[in-house]
Amino acid sequence: MTQAPVVTPAAETVAETHPEDVLVLEDVRIHDDLSDTELVHGVSLRLRRGQVVGIVGESGSGKSLTCRAVLGILPELIEVSGGSITLLGRDAATLTRRDWTALRGAAIGAVFQDPASYLNPSITVGKQLQEVLRVRGGLSRKDAHRRAVELFDSVHLRDPEQVYRQYVHELSGGMLQRVLIAIAISLDPDILIADEATTALDATVQAEILDLLAELTERLGLALVLVSHDLAVVAQLCDEVLVLRDGHVVEQGPTARILHDPQEAYTRLLVAEHEQYGLERYLGTTADAVLPTEELNRV
Amino acid sequence: MIKVLLRLPSARIAIGVLLVIAVITLFGPVLAPYDPLQGSDLTLAPPSAQHWLGTDYTGRDVLSRILAGAPLSIVSTLEVAGIALVLGTIPGILSVYLGSIFEWVSLRLIDTLVALPFLVFAVAMTALLGNGITQAMIAVGLLVAPLFYRVARAATLTVAQSQYVEAAVLAGASTGWIVRRHVWAKVLPPIAITLATTLGLGLVVISSLTFLGIGVQPPTPTWGGILASDLDYLPQKAYAPVFPAVIILVTVLAFNMLADAIRDAAGQSGRVLVGARAAKANRARRVAA
Amino acid sequence: MRRSRGRRLAVSIGKPLAVFVPVFLLGTFFTFLLGHLSGRSPAYIQLGDAATPEAVAAVEHEWGLDRPFGVQYVDWLGDIFRFDLGESWFNGHSVAEVLLDRAVITLSAAGVALVIGVVAGFALGALAARFHATWVDRAVTGFTTTISVLPPFVVGIALVAVFAVSLDLLPAAGYVPIEAGLGPWLSHLILPAIALSFDTVADVARQLRDGLVSTKRENYVTGALVRGLGPRRIFFVHVLRNGVGPALAVLGLKFPALLGGAVVTEAIFGLSGYGVFATQAAIRGDVPAVQGVLVVSVVLVVLFNLVVNVVLNRLAPAAARGV
Ligand SMILES: Nc1ncnc2c1ncn2[C@@H]1O[C@H](COP(=O)(O)OP(=O)(O)O)[C@@H](O)[C@H]1O
Ligand SMILES: [Mg+2]
DSSP states (O other), X not given: OOSOOOOOOSSXXXXXXOTTEEEEXXXXXXXXXXXXXXXXXXXXXXXXXXXXXXXXXXXXXXHHHHHHHHHTOOOTTEEEEEEEEEETTEEGGGOOHHHHHHHHHHTEEEEESSGGGGSOTTSOHHHHHHXXXXXXXXXXXXXXXXXXXXXXHHXXXXXXXXXXXXXXXXXXXXXHHHHHHXXXXXXXXXXXXXXXXXXXXXXXXXXXXXHXXXXXXXXXXXXXXXXXXXXXXXXXXXXXXXXXXXXXXEEEEEHHHHHHSOOSHHHHHHHHHHHTXXXXXXXXXOGGGOOOHHHHHHO | OHHHHHHSHHHHHHHHHHHHHHHHHHHHHHHOSSOTTOOOSOTTOOOOSSSTTOBOTTSOBHHHHHHHHHHHHHHHHXXXXXXXXXXXXXXXXXXXXXXXHHHHHHHHHHHHHHHSOHHHHHHHHHHHTTSOHHHHHHHHHHHHHHHHHHHHHHHHHHHHHOHHHHHHHHTTOOHHHHIIXXXXXXXXXXXXXXXXXXXXXXXXXXXXXXXXXXXXXTTSOOHHHHHHHHHTTTTTOXXXXXXXXXXXXHHHHXXXXXXXXXXXXXXXXXXXXXXXXHHHHHXXXXXXX | OHHHHHHHXXXXXXXXXXXXXXHHHHHHHHHHHHHHHHTOXXXXXXXXXXXXXXXXXXXXXXXXXXXOHHHHHHHHHHHHHTTOOOBOTTTOXXXXXXXXXXXXXXXXXXXXXXXXXXXXHHHHHHHHHHTTTSHHHHHHXXXXXXXXXXXXXXXXXXXXXXXXXXXXXXXXXXXXXXXXXXXXXHHHHHHHHHHHXXXXXXXXXXXXXXXXXXXXXXXXXXXXXXXXXXXXXIIIIIIHHXXXXXXXXXXXXXXXXXXXXXXXXXHHXXXXXXXXXXXXXXXXXXXXXXXXXXXXXXXXXXXXXXXXXXXXXXXXXXHHTTO
C-alpha cells in the first residue's frame, strides 16, 4: 500500500511488460474438459512488488480456479485453455513439473481457507516449516529449527518454541493461519496468494490476520493476491480490485474508484450490501456511494 | 435390487456356476459313474475315456469321488454360514437395543473371537469335541460369526439413529411397516454380502479341515480329503491336485463374485454400472441405425 | 513437552490394552472351557479302554481334575503367568518346553510370510496408487483379487508341485534351524511362507492403495505441493505416512490368520511347528498340549497387535486418534 495503485482498465489487456511486474495474467481462460465447459472467461491483471490486488466474487465465480491456475495446481481435467500467465517474466505454459516445484515456495506461496486441512495432521507444525527450510532453503537441521522459530515469531505467534512442537489439532484456526503464512513466506517468495484466507475465522482474528498480511507486504515487499467473497476484506488492503461473477470479470480498477464509483450494477450491489455492515469505515466518506434502493431491486 | 443384480454379468456368471454346483451337490452321488469307495488295480491312471479325471492311489475314480464328495463339502459350508448368520446377526442387532452391559460384553467376545488364530482353534475345537463334521461346523460357524455381528450391528445402528425411522415412528407407522420399509432395505444388503463372503470362506475352512483329516473319517470322500491324498503322490502324478483344487476354487470364486455383485447392485455404483452399459448400447443402436 | 510425548505413548499402549486384556482373559478362559467341555481325561490315554472306574478316578485325582471347575481354572491361569503350561497327558513332557522349540518354526514361517506380505503388499499397493485409474491399477487390483481367493492349502500344494517336485528347485519338506545358515533356513521356509502370505499381500495392497488414493486428495498434500516440495518427498513423507494406517491395521488383523494357517502349511510342507503339534494333540485328546498351543497363539496375537498399535501411533498420531 506504499506504492500508488497502477490503474489497469479491464479493456486494456495487452500492454508491454513492466520490469517490476511479478505476475501478469492476460485474458486467462480456464476450461473443464470433462463437462467441456469454460469456467473462467478471460481474467487479466498485473501485479507489482509490494502491491495488493483483490479478487472478489460470490462463491463459484472462479476465484479459486484463477488462483490455482497461477499456482499450477488446477484439478485433474481442468486446464488453462487461453491467454497467458507470466510469473516473474516466465510464461507458465512453458514450465515443466520440475520448474513448477522450483518456483513454488521460492517465487510464489499460498494460503487458503480452512488452514487446518492444509497441514499434515501427523507431523508437528514446526517440523513442516523446518522441512521446507531444510529441503528447499538448504539449511541444516539446527539452522532450520532456529529460522522456523524466528518465522513463527515474525507472524506474531505467541510462544513460538511451544507452537513449533504442536500438532494441527492442538492449535486454533487463527494460529494455524499464521503458521501457514509463516510457511508460505519462509522462502521469501515474491508473490503470496491468500485464497479466502480469513473466511472461516471470527471477526477479530480475521482483522488480525489481515493486519499481518498488510504488514508483510510492506515489510517484505510481497505482491499479494487477496481473494475473498467479502468486499470489506478486500477494500481494507487492496490497491486494485477485480470483481468476478460466473467466471467473467465484471469490473476491475483501483479500489477507491470501485468503491466510490462502481460502474456495474453487480458491483453496486456488492458495495451496497456492505454498507449495512460498516464498509463505510474503509470508504472514508459515504456521501457519494449512496445507492437508490430501487437499483438494488433491479439487480 | 435383485433386478439390478441379475443385470450384472458378473452376478449372472456367479449364479450360473453356483447352480451347477447345486446340481452336483444334489445329484452328485447319483451321477457318479463308479463307486467312490471301491478301489481297483488301475492306480494313479491319467484321464481317459473310462476315467475322465483318472484314478487315485487305490484305483478309485477321481470324478466319482469329487461328485460324491460334493454334498458333504457344500452342505456343511451352507450349515457353517447358517450357524454364523444366526450366532452373529442376532447378538449384533440385540447389542444395539439390550443396553450397555450386553453391548460391552458382546463386543469383547467378538474382539476375542476375531483375535483367535482361526484355524488352530477350529482344529482344536473340532477334534476335542468329538471330531465329527457337526462339531467342525459349529466351531467354524462360531468363529465366523463376528463378521455377521459387526455388519448387523453397524446396519442396525444406522437404522436406529436415522431420522426417517424416527419420523416414521412419530407419524404413527407400525413397527412391522417400519421394519419392512426401512430396516430391511438397510440391513439386508450388507447381510447378503456377508453371507456370500462367508459361504466362500466356509468352503475354504471346511476344505482345510477335511484336508487335515479333521471332522471326517478317511474313506469318506470330501474335496479337501481328495487333495490331501493327492499330495502324497505328487512325484507320480503332479497334476492330480488340479481337479479337486479347481472345483474348490471355482466355487469360492463364484461366492466372492456374487458378494461383489451384490455390493455393486446395492450401492450407488449399481445404477451407474447398469446405466453406463445401457447408454453404450443406446449409442451403438443409434449409430447403427 | 517430554511429558506430553510420554503421555501419548502411554495412551497408545493403554488404549489397546483396554481392548486386549479382555481378549487375553476371554481367549484363555475360552481355551480352558474347551478343555473342560471336551470331557477328555488323561486316564483313558494312559490306561486305555480297559480302565476301571477306580483307576480312572485315581488318575484324575493325581492330575487334580476332581477339583471344582473354578479352582482348576484359577490354578491353570496362575500357572500361565509363571510360563507353566502343564504337562502333556500323553507323555508327561512339559508343554511349555516342547512348544518353545515348535513355536520357533511356526513363528519363522509366519514371520517370513509377514515380511512377504508387507513388502509385496506395499509395493503392489503403492504401485496401484501411483498409477491410480490406469491399466496398472486395474492389473494390480485384478491380481490381488485373484490371489485373495486362493486358500493356503491350494497355493501350498501348487508350490510344492511346481517348485519342489517338477522343477526340483527347493526342498519340499522339513526345517533347518537358522544356525545352519540363512540360505538353507530360508529355502525351507520360503514356500510355506509364500503360501501363507497371499491373503496378507492382497489385503495390505488393497488397503494401502485405497488409503493412499484418498490421502492424495487431502488438502495437506496440495499444501505440501504449494510449498514447493517435490513429488517424491510428498509421497514418502506426507502421503505414505498418513495413508499407511489402514494397511498397518489390517496387518494386525491378519496376524492371527498367519499363525492359524500354520496348521495347514506345516502339514503340507512337513514342518514340525506348533500347528502340526496342535492337530496331533487334538486328535489324541491331549488337552494340556492343545491348550498350550491356544494360549501361546492368543498371547502372540495380543503382543503383535500392541506393537502394531504403538507403531501406528508413532507414525500417524492423527490416524490412531481416529481423526
Ligand atoms: N474440480 C472441479 N471440477 C469441476 N468443476 C469445478 C471444479 N472446481 C471448481 N469447479 C467449478 O468452477 C467454478 C468456479 O469454482 P471456484 O473457482 O472454486 O469458485 P470460487 O473460489 O470463486 O468460489 C464453479 O462453478 C465450480 O463448479
Ligand atoms: Mg474458492
